[in-house]
Amino acid sequence: MKKIFIITGEPSGDKLASTVISKLKINNPYIKYSCVGGTHLNSLGIKSIFELKEITYIGFTNVIFNIFKIRNKINQTVNEIIKFNPDILFSVDSPDFSLRVAKKVKKINSNIKTIHYVAPQVWVWRENRVKKFKNFVDHILLLFNFEKKYFEKEKIPNTFVGHPLLENNLKNKTDLSHVITKDKKIISLFAGSRLSEINLLLPILIDFIKMMNKRFKDYFFVFHATEENKTLINEQLKISNLDNTEVISDEGIKFQILSNSIFAVSKSGTVSLEICNAKVPSIIIYKMNFLNYIIIKFLVKIKYANIINIINNKEIIPELIQSECNSKQIYSSVIYFLNNPDLMEKQIKDCQITLEEIRSKSSSSSEASLILAKYLVS
Numbered sequence: 001m002k003k004i005f006i007i008t009g010e011p012s013g014d015k016l017a018s019t020v021i022s023k024l025k026i027n028n029p030y031i032k033y034s035c036v037g038g039t040h041l042n043s044l045g046i047k048s049i050f051e052l053k054e055i056t057y058i059g060f061t062n063v064i065f066n067i068f069k070i071r072n073k074i075n076q077t078v079n080e081i082i083k084f085n086p087d088i089l090f091s092v093d094s095p096d097f098s099l100r101v102a103k104k105v106k107k108i109n110s111n112i113k114t115i116h117y118v119a120p121q122v123w124v125w126r127e128n129r130v131k132k133f134k135n136f137v138d139h140i141l142l143l144f145n146f147e148k149k150y151f152e153k154e155k156i157p158n159t160f161v162g163h164p165l166l167e168n169n170l171k172n173k174t175d176l177s178h179v180i181t182k183d184k185k186i187i188s189l190f191a192g193s194r195l196s197e198i199n200l201l202l203p204i205l206i207d208f209i210k211m212m213n214k215r216f217k218d219y220f221f222v223f224h225a226t227e228e229n230k231t232l233i234n235e236q237l238k239i240s241n242l243d244n245t246e247v248i249s250d251e252g253i254k255f256q257i258l259s260n261s262i263f264a265v266s267k268s269g270t271v272s273l274e275i276c277n278a279k280v281p282s283i284i285i286y287k288m289n290f291l292n293y294i295i296i297k298f299l300v301k302i303k304y305a306n307i308i309n310i311i312n313n314k315e316i317i318p319e320l321i322q323s324e325c326n327s328k329q330i331y332s333s334v335i336y337f338l339n340n341p342d343l344m345e346k347q348i349k350d351c352q353i354t355l356e357e358i359r360s361k362s363s364s365s366s367e368a369s370l371i372l373a374k375y376l377v378s
Contacts, residue, residue: 002028002376003086006035006046007077007101009055009094011193011226012270014038015251016117017092019164021046024369028376034084036077039227040251049080053195053228055097070097078104086112088375093118099133106136113375117141117368119158122150130154139375141368144358146311161367162360165274184220184244187212187334188258188280190266191233193226200287201267202233206240207327208265212334213244222261223247224254224271263337263344265330268305272317276308276351281344283318283333287325308354316350 006021008014018040024031025044033046036055042048055073078101081089089105089112091098102114119142122130130150133140139157142148151158191201209221221244225233230249237245248254255278258264264275264282275282284306304310306317320329337344360367 001030001032003032003084004088004090005081005084005086006033006037006041007091007098008037009097010052011038013093014040014052016164017041018044019365020368023365024372028373074100077101081105082108088372089114090372091116095120103136113138115139115141115372115375118143119147139371141371159371162364163273163358164364165270166277166355166359167363167365183218185218186257186261187219187221188261188264189221189223190271191223192267197267198229198232201285202236204325204327206236208330209242209245211327211331219244221245222257225249263334265334272306272308276355279348281337281347283320285320285325285330287322293322308351311354316347
């Protein structure tokens with residue numbers, strides 16, 4: 001029986017991996033799996049060797065403070081992979097964890113094929129990393145076509161597969177009357193999947209809701225959360241005495257609720273592509289501790305945080321970063337858009353043009369699963 005070990009480092013990677021593996025399972029049902037993953041892979045019957053939260057750290061300082069824990073988890077993962085002896089090591093995103101594991105595994109057992117999904121953002125910083133990847137990565141799957149030049153330069157086998165989060169659509173509609181009422185306009189909120197993100201952004205978003213409620217009575221605010229963070233967010237909302245909020249973690253209804261939203265406020269990340277795909281206007285927010293922010297500002301070579309803005313080299317989706325990421329600025333930005341529907345329409349149109357440029361010709365997850373299938377028989 002063929003075997004695949006999957007490495008993810010955070011909930012978004014877990015979700016990406018699950019979209020690919022679910023497609024692979026259709027034509028290849030007799031594969032044995034193990035993983036470092038979360039609820040999405042677990043829903044496919046693939047158990048993780050430990051919980052994702054044990055390795056999910058954000059920012060340089062958090063990584064430094066937890067360096068020994070991370071190192072121990074890397075070594076534990078390597079040992080489990082060698083013991084499992086897979087045909088393929090399928091690593092997804094989180095390169096500082098997953099590729100460190102891949103490098104060690106390849107050194108111990110060169111017969112294990114290493115396929116990495118979601119290329120490290122070498123176009124943002126540390127481009128020289130690419131030269132090292134060719135020593136332990138057999139194939140890299142790219143979300144964006146413009147990334148190819150960086151890996152072809154070093155002759156690393158690669159395939160542009162597009163972004164699987166652009167595949168979502170409303171195939172099966174669910175009755176959402178228990179979540180929302182017709183007389184309310186939905187604003188979707190995304191505070192992040194990491195605990196450190198939520199701790200920083202949730203209080204700001206709660207204050208934003210309170211400001212909106214002072215002026216309006218017809219808005220309903222839906223937090224899109226992971227199953228792991230749903231309780232935490234609910235507890236904070238309960239303390240805040242807000243009665244026009246809901247927290248959803250069910251992947252089956254998230255896109256449907258998003259598509260029914262009139263606006264979205266989202267932390268920077270891959271979820272912004274889902275929002276654009278749903279044709280919902282939005283703003284991007286992000287905040288980290290001051291030291292991490294200074295380090296990143298020094299190291300990165302791009303102007304924007306959001307991928308849509310990066311591709312266009314201009315601000316199509318407004319970004320409220322660091323000091324600008326506060327409830328007053330969010331409130332002002334949201335109100336400005338709601339009062340100017342033409343601006344919302346223009347943002348949606350500009351985003352759709354960009355999405356067509358980065359969308360693969362067929363299903364992204366199907367193309368990625370085909371690469372995995374090829375390596376299983378090679």
